[in-house]
Amino acid sequence: MAGLVLKGIGKSFGPVEVLRGIDLDVADGEFVVFVGPSGCGKSTLLRVIAGLEEVTSGTILIDGQDVTTERAAERGLAMVFQSYALYPHMSVYRNIAFALENMRLPPAEIEARVRRAATMLRLTDYLDRKPGALSGGQRQRVAIGRAVVRDPKIFLFDEPLSNLDAELRVATRKELAGLHAEIGGTMIYVTHDQVEAMTLANRIVVLNKGRIEQVGTPLELYNRPANLFVAGFIGSPRMNFIRGQVTPEGRLVTPDGKVTLPLPAGHAPGAEITLGIRPEHVLPAGGEAPDAILTVDLVEKLGSEAYLYGTLADGTALTLRSPLEDPARRGDSLPIRFERQRLHLFDAAGLAIRP
Amino acid sequence: MSQTGSPPRAIPRDSLASRLIQGIAGLADRPMAWIQHAVGGRGMAYVFLGPNILFFGLFVFLPIGINMAMSLTGGTNLFLSERPFIGGDHYRSLMQCGSYLDPASCREDHFWKGVSNTLKFTLFQMVAMVGTALVTALVLNRKIRGRGFFRAVYFFPVLLSPVVVALIWKWILQRDGLLNGAITLAGGEKILFFVEPGWAMFWAVFVSVWAHMGFYTLILLAGLQAIPADLYEAAEMDGTKPMRVLTRITLPLLWPNLVVVLVLVLIKAVQTFDEVFVLTGGGPGTATLMVVQYIYETAFANQVQNFGLAAAASMLLGSVLFALTMLQLWIARRKAA
Structure with missing residues (x-):
């Protein structure tokens, strides 16, 4: 060999x-x-x-x-x-x-x-x-x-x-x-x-x-x-991407201003950033304060888990993987939150921003 | 209905052409309905087959029958009703031989000379035809410059009439022809190609190969292109030498096509007439006289027109061709299976 x-x-x-x-x-x-x-x-x-x-x-x-x-x-x-x-x-x-x-x-x-x-x-x-x-x-x-x-x-x-x-x-x-x-x-x-x-x-x-x-x-x-x-490319369903700009308060706001999401500290205000989050790291908010509201367009029930396909307020498509058999119905507005440690951030050139 | 879903070349439904076609087709509606009413649904198949069967019967089966009857009758009259029945006399006289290997010892020595020449011609032509067609196909299957041009050039003679082919080569090969002109220019002596029996047979085979090779090359080329390219890549990875690729991969995979070509060449060679007849006239003497030429001359060209004997020779040749055709069909079906 x-x-x-x-x-x-x-x-x-x-x-x-x-x-x-x-x-x-x-x-x-x-x-x-x-x-x-x-x-x-x-x-x-x-x-x-x-x-x-x-x-x-x-x-x-x-x-x-x-x-x-x-x-x-x-x-x-x-x-x-x-x-x-x-x-x-x-x-x-x-x-x-x-x-x-x-x-x-x-x-x-x-x-x-x-x-x-x-x-x-x-x-x-x-x-x-x-x-x-x-x-x-x-x-x-x-x-x-x-x-x-x-x-x-x-x-x-x-x-x-x-x-x-x-x-x-x-x-x-x-x-x-x-x-x-x-x-x-x-x-x-x-x-x-x-x-x-x-x-x-x-x-x-x-x-x-x-x-x-x-x-x-x-x-x-x-x-x-x-x-x-x-x-x-790696991961199925593919990673969710939300494009936006860093606000003076250090949050990410989508171009139409309808969705504001939390960001880890250290990003310059005004910077163009893409936030990536895998479907399994998007969670129903439960009792906690939601990061965004997902309008469910389609539910795929696979038995052991379910995929929810929906859109955020600004129209960004987002997929959520739920371990529950039947987590939501089409048309539901589902409060969601993102696992903070699992956020992926990319700069305007598409390169990963490492902490 | 929207036109967007229609096939791109379909005639639009409301076009003039479409209405014309529908109008013409409509004319047949009433008679067809009447016929279907008369013969029933199942009978319609025979109605559609009928004209073709009639055509085939008139121009294929009826002549075979007449030929068969002709071979069993004697005399010089053309009409069967005026010919006396003589049974298998013609067959007996054709088969009457001291030794089948010596045409001179046979009663119908020209027939057996024709058989002998046809066998020789078939053998030489098969080897030369399949050999050159195979080599040409192998070369044309490679990525060479001007491949499309060469493919067209090699196929071109197939489009020519056999008589035209023979005349072209006759002009080239005759005593004062192009080839002898070139030989003379090069300082050589003229060769009388149509006077020396060996040369005459050589050129008969050569011209036949030249004229028909393109067709067989095409069949072999199709076979070669059906061999998946990744088999050759696998062979390359396996470190296979080119000659071994040819003998162990290409030829075995091309074998079904090769057999079809062999049988087709064989059938065509046995039937050879026009090219050789125009080129050499069967000469010198009877050196290139083929069986079909013998049949033609016996029936139509000799002073005494012996239709019965020619018909008997035709039947013998026909049975050989029938056997070869069955062989070809059997091989083709085996290949398809």
């Missing part, structure tokens, strides 16, 4: 700049997840690392060696594709053994490696079948087996669970976590599903418009987002 260093990676397709100045260190044995909205460049970055796309600028180091100009096959990486990319005319055994045959390993060793991988991935009973005779989950395991058997320096996963149904996705996610714990390899995983990112990653890399917005552990990103983009 090996570490990976990306220095100033840039990639353009004609005039379109897809990746800009990507710098990243991935430690040996780390599970790093790239997340971001569609078109943010996460899959391109993975393909650049794999050697399937050439970089326009920058350097790629694997295990300290510059592999920027090396072909994909020479980098010693293995990739699991979104579509599995199994050879449909070959049996499961042949699919897993194919790369080993390319390496001209002795047949006995190929057999041993394939059997070991098949046992690990519970594929022993399917070795003679063609991919067309397997379920989606089994095909995914074959694709993983094809990667595992090569003993690569780094595993690359390109949205490997996106073709699976919800139940199978959860099961395969657990298997992947187990696989990482078992073989301890360096893994780089691309997804747009933040639950996958949060549950699998040692560290998450949030990408937007070809740039890295933030790199950190899942909880770092959740609790201390570096900017508005990360704050809005």
